[in-house]
Amino acid sequence: MASVPSARFVDPATLGRIGSLHLLAKTVVEGFISGLHRSPFLGRSMDFAEYRAYMPGDDIRRIDWKLYSRTDRFYVKEFEGDTNTNVMLALDVSKSMDFGTAGLTKLDYGRYLAASLGYFASRQRDRIGLMTFDQDMVDIVPPAAKHLDVVLHTIDRVSPGGAGKLAPAMFRLGNTIRRRGFVAVISDFYEPPDEVVRAVHGLRVRGNDVILFHLLDPAEIDFPFDEPSDFSDLETGARVAVAPESFREQYQRLLQAHIETLRRRLVELGIDYALVNTSEPLDSALYRYLAARLWAMKSR
């Protein structure tokens, strides 16, 4: 996926210094969008959709003054992004997400991503909702137009849970969502591809647009360990002794196979998949989200 050069200005570890998640999300998104304005993709992603009557609180910069001159009424431009879609963020808070070597855990990255997505969606006039889950739903904020603060607040309060399992949470989510919308699942997907696909297929079948953000720490991708050690599963506590020097190659092979299988199976179902390295800035993930959103809107 091509990157947006000028948007890479904040690395994820640095984001942690921003105390307010709201501000963090705003920083990320505004930076992303300002990059988009200079991006050749601008025209494609921000096509004008319709006018609507001005309501107090609207950004006066969106008032179409030409139309005012013709009609003496205030109308604001609605862009294709402003579609009032339900955007449901599903954030995995299982114990396996509480791992990180790039200066922040996957859970922290997931929080920042979820916050940024929520802020972005809110800016798009989408209705934002949030569900946190581990082996089942942990917390839920139903999608609503004015739920950004609630969502951000909920995101801010998350803490690592127990063992993770996708299917029960996705089932519950599917039953919770009454209107079709956009579902972004943020997780490390440590389950067999079949089970992941089975878990999210239900959402797709119900007409939702789904994107999976597969978060992995650089250590999970590169497996840089050299010392023979006991490895302990964060979720189950199981231990196994490993001599990494001859192990790395096999591990990476297995991981790539898993990723490719996931990608292929999900694409076959029309589900978007984005592998996210938590050492990289969030804008690439945001871009993927944006592309998926636009595609989803065009396909309706």
Next chain:
Amino acid sequence: MTLLTPAFLLGLLAIGLPIVLHLSRRRTRQALEFPSLMFIAQVPYRSVRRRRLRDVLLLMLRCLAIGLLATAFARPLLRAAPEASGDSRRDVVLLVDTSFSMAYGERMARAREAALQVLAGLGPGDRAVVVSFAERVEARGEFSSDPALLRQQVAALAPGFEGTRYSTAFKTARSLLLDSAAGAREVVVVGDLQRGDFGSGEEARLPPGVAVSVVDVGAPDEPASNLAITEASLERRPLAAASDAREEVAVSARLLRRGPVPEGSSETVRAELFIGGRAAGTREVELGADGAATVAFEPVVLPADVYTRGEVRVSGDRLEVDNRHRFAVSPSDSVPVLILDGGPRGRTPYLAGALATGSRPRFRIDRTAASEVRVDEIQRARVIVVDDSLARLGDRPRAALVDAVGRGAGVLVVLGRNPSGGLRGWGLPGDEPLEQELGGRSLASIDYDHPVFSAFAAARSGDFSGARFFRYRRLAEGGWAQGRAEPAADSGETGAANGRPVVLARFDDGSAALVETRIGEGRVVVWASTLDAEWGDLVLQPVFLPWVDRLIQHLAGFEPDRPSYRVGQVARVDLGDRAAGEWLVVDPSDGKSTVEEERELLLPIREPGFYEVRPVQGSSQQTMLVAANVDSAESDLSRLDADELRLSVSQANAPLEAATEESGDRAAVEAQRIWWFVLLAVLALLGFEAWLANRKGQRTRVWTRGAAPDSA
């Protein structure tokens, strides 16, 4: 192997420490948390086993390092008793007697045969060294397992001309065996067990565990019988006519028979005298078992100005080398003596008369008035007697006298009626006051260690106590040495330091009677009274003649040539006043060598016979002879007991610790050096363990939410 400090082996218990740590670490070691073992668990099992194997290797390295460290501090000693050692190799020192008693009958042949049998008994890997011994010891090579080489060395063995000295042989064997690391060490002594010089002491004791065996090759000859000439003495008399340069020499020899008269032989022994290679006389004497006799030959007339060879021979036994006794008749010595007196009227007969009776050396006496003496007369003299006339010497004679003393002449100053007035230049006071004693003084303090008086030290060998001295000069003693100074080594001379007078005799009032001082190469002796019958009666005493003879000999620095030397001694050959140059030395085997010496040649005596010394650029008339004979002590064939010999040098039960404390015990030091290698091995092990344990790649920091960073 033994351990010097076994208590340190308790350190082996520390091996349990890494095992305990290893096990406890396995239980408590913090695992590396990983999000999921989903993929890790799918990796084949062998990767896990390999990691465990590396831990076991580390554990073994640590245990081994601790074990070696404890062993190193326990000080292992590699040198075990031969029977405890797994090394069955033998090192054998073969000591073969090559003293001249081994020339008796077939002893040397039996010794060679016995030595060859010892060598034939060597096994593969065994080594031997052949060492011949007599007075001196010679190792024929180094430890070798080459049978041909060793046999060759044995075949070359032959009896020499020296006596037997066991102590040096065993000392050599000891030093050879200290360097040996063989499991078994042996010393085999092959000889006739002739008693010889059997010195003992710690240095002759062999290291513990060394087996000693003795092969007696003399037993078949028992009872051994040996005739020997132990001594030949010469009595030399100049012929009556003073103009005759010849002298009469009477030779007598002492004969000895050791052991019984051989069966079938008579007790009559025939002794023959040879002079200049020609028979000069024969005597027969009866010698019974263990008997001794002296034979005296008729005097022969010999030229007195050249060296003459002489030899006494007997025959009739199985050991020929001591049946000949050689001697050299040196040219008759004459010492020129110049007596300076007050002139015919002041002349006394006693001194000259006493000197005229001497024959060895013969004194050639010249006499003149001190006021009329010429410088060349002084220069020719070896001894100058200034008889109460020192003040009458003119300046030039006095200067010549001083010069002569500096070059080695001796001066006897006899004080008398006339003041000396000239002794201050020699560190002696002048104008000594005249003392008189009516009752007469006697000599009360005499230095009998001095060569002038040494001949009279024994009882009934000369009595000075009867002499009386009524007048004498009192010599003021300012800074003089009291008593005799230390003599120069081997010189037999007094140690009168240069310019420092030494009192040789005192009167009974304590005043000095006879004083000596060394000036340059010569000596000055001052006699505080006269040598006449007026001031005393010493000249009338029997002791006067031999005493004045000794005194003049001492002043002349005279040493008579020895008629013969023994093998092993060093002959001092007086080269005279000739200028330094090259001298040719011809030994009895006709071997020649040249040396450059001045005044004196030191000649080591290695074999019996005649040594010739002559100037390289000179005539045969200038040839000096040195006669050499074997040591007659070796002619005594009485034997040692083999067990006595063996036990005196063995210390089978001595503790190993005592061996390690002996100075120069190089083998013991070498045996302990293993602990250094063990320590080095420990260091190497620990280095490898550290490298193996610390080998790591990129360290990974794992973050978990709410916890401190955990370094993997």
